[in-house]
Every structure is written in C-alpha cells, then in structure tokens.
Amino acid sequence: MSRLNRTDRPYDIVLFGATGFVGTLTAEYLAAHAPDDLRWAIAGRNEQKLEQLRDRLPGTGKVGVLRADVGDPASLRELAEHARVVATTVGPYVTYGEELVAACADSGADYLDLTGEPEFVDLMYVRHDARARETGARLVHACGFDSIPHDLGAYFTVRQLPEGVPLTVDGFVTADATFSGGTFASALNQFSRVRPMLAAERDRKRHEPRLVGRRAGAPTGVPRFAKEVGAWALPLPTIDPQIVGRSAKALERYGPDFRYRHYAAVRHLPLALGGAAAVGGLFAAAQLPPARRWLSDRLKPGDGPSAEKRAKSWFKVRFVGEGGGRQVLTEVAGGDPGYDETAKMFAESALSLAFDDLPPTAGQVTTAVAMGDALTERLRRAGITFRVAASR
C-alpha cells in the first residue's frame, strides 16, 4: 500500500459536483477554512457554471477548474489522476457514481462521497475494494449527516466505555430541518430499488471475510418509549447502522461482542406515527413510476433550503452506551444537518484525508476507521458538539 504525497499530483483536493447545492456550500467552506497552501480545484460538467462559482469564492485565483462528466469515463480518470483526494457530490450515486470510484481505486486517489445509498456502497465494495487495497486508495462513503454523526458518535461513545467487554450502543436522532432536490431525488431512487438493494447486500455478504473471534452487528430495534432519552424511539432504517456495524467489525476497540441500534427519537407519539406514515406514503408512491415522476418534479436538482431556513435548523444525536458495569449518555449536535453541517463534515473529511496523520488503511473504509480521532477533533474545532452528558 502506498500513500500519495504532495509532489505526486497537482491538487490535494478536487471537489466534483461543486456547482450543485451541497457542492457550492462545500466549496464555500473550503475557500473560507482551508489552509492557505491547500492546492484544490472545483470540477463539474459545466465549465461556465464552474467559473462563475470560482469567481464568487474568496482567494479565487488559487482555485483550479476541471471539466468532467459522468458520461465521459476518460474525463473521470483524468480527474482522479490529478488529485490526492477526490470528493464527489454527484448523486444519486447508484446512477452516477461508479466510474469515479473505479477511477480513484485504479489511480490510488482517496475518494469521498455523500451517499446514503446502501446499494451503492455494497456494490462498490464488491467491485472496487480489492483494487483500492492494491493501490492504497481509501474509499470513504457517507461523509455527510449520513453517517458521520452516527459513526463518529458511536465511536466516541465506545471510547468512554471499558475495553475488552461486550458493549451495546443505542443512537437516538432528533432534527429539525428540510432537504434539497438532490437529496429528494436520491431518496426516491433508493425507495424504488428495494430488490436490487437486497441483492447487493447478499452479494457483499458472500464476498466479505467473516469476523473471527468477535461479534459485531446492528440489528433493527423495536419501537418503544425510551426512558433513557424521554422520547418515543422508532427504528430508523437508514444507512447509518450499517456503517456503525462496519466500524465495529473493523476496530477491536468495540470489544468482543458489540451491538448498535439506531432510532429516530420523537417526544410525542402522534408525531412519531405521523412521521412513519409520511415516509410509508413516500415509499409506496416511489414504487409507481408516474407517481415517482410527479414527486420528483416537486423539488428540482439544485434547489434546497434557504440560508434563513438553514440557520434555524439543527440536529442532536444522543447515544446510550453500556458495558462492563458502566453506562454513558453522550451527544453529538450541531446546526443544519443536511447542508451547512454536511458541507462542513464533507470538507473536513477531505482535509483530514489530505493532511492528517491517520492510521494506515486502504480499500472501502468508514469514517471512524479511516479518520476517527482526527476527524472528531476537526469537527469539534469547527463547532460540532461531541460530549459526555452523563456517566455512571
């Protein structure tokens, strides 16, 4: 496994999909917070939009512009060969994402995305993990609100508990926020692909080495009133528990027998039932192509919540961890989860891969495995709360 150093490639970071909603926020975050000597470029399919974006960014002269289109695999290869780290917002990833993963795995560039699509992550594991291990590329999916607060929050919680004993962690998510056209399109696409998603999961299981001598998993919980957090807890079948489970499989620190359960926490039962019914309705509609088309016309790619709406949005994930006779309650919290904080998490992840002294990893890895301590510290410095609320 070889790591790229700064003389190997012209750019430390290339941000692909920089002209989209979350891409623009990420570019703005990098322009405002990256170290002065960062060598970075924005990339996308529309050169004019890219140049307009570059002209709006502070320190504009330093930012490169690269044209690349997912329909032109050669342009993606060239992009990957120009960067030490490639961060892409071009989704739905199951539709648009694979060629870039392949290009990064082949060229040894580190790869980051914002996917919340389990099918995509499983397919990329089966098809590109082995090649990335050979070249030293780290393929890190889900570097936004999916799944950083959950993955690093579970990691943070585990580190408050004794070593070498069975551990359980339950995560309870609360948030007040809305979503963009890009997120809505990805969610609808995912809801319409249950069979391929399950097939990809089975295929991954056939390829993945078995865990020997330890157990780690993320079973679905049951709806209940969780008195630990004073709220109704509904199992949340997002990609997050899978990611936490993978971190637990990879890291001995999670102990000999680890279990994670992931919930939405809602204070009032009618609200919980209403939310579940709304998601169920969306899921049912996504199965019918005309209804799916009608829904996707409601919110266009590129649209997203206004700065005022985002300023009022927030998230909080509470974790209850137990093991070895100890119990801890921890919390990860911040502002607008889907966009402002996602852009921050995404940009900080790219900076961490480019510059931090990290454990040696390669292939498909989670955020906790690739960057656990360094990224937690970066996010804390950037204003995201990681704290122990109670412990006994």
Ligand SMILES: NC(=O)c1ccc[n+]([C@@H]2O[C@H](COP(=O)([O-])OP(=O)(O)OC[C@H]3O[C@@H](n4cnc5c(N)ncnc54)[C@H](OP(=O)(O)O)[C@@H]3O)[C@@H](O)[C@H]2O)c1
């Ligand atoms: N993990 C999380 O928590 C989280 C949070 C937010 C978003 N997301 C995900 O991030 C993704 C982006 O969301 P968004 O709201 O920013 O979407 P968006 O505004 O629609 O942006 C999509 C970007 O993809 C680009 N693109 C589309 N087709 C392309 C092609 N053929 N070649 C090159 N570029 C292409 C678009 O370029 P143009 O500008 O030229 O159209 C745009 O830059 C979605 O998959 C969403 O689900 C995840």
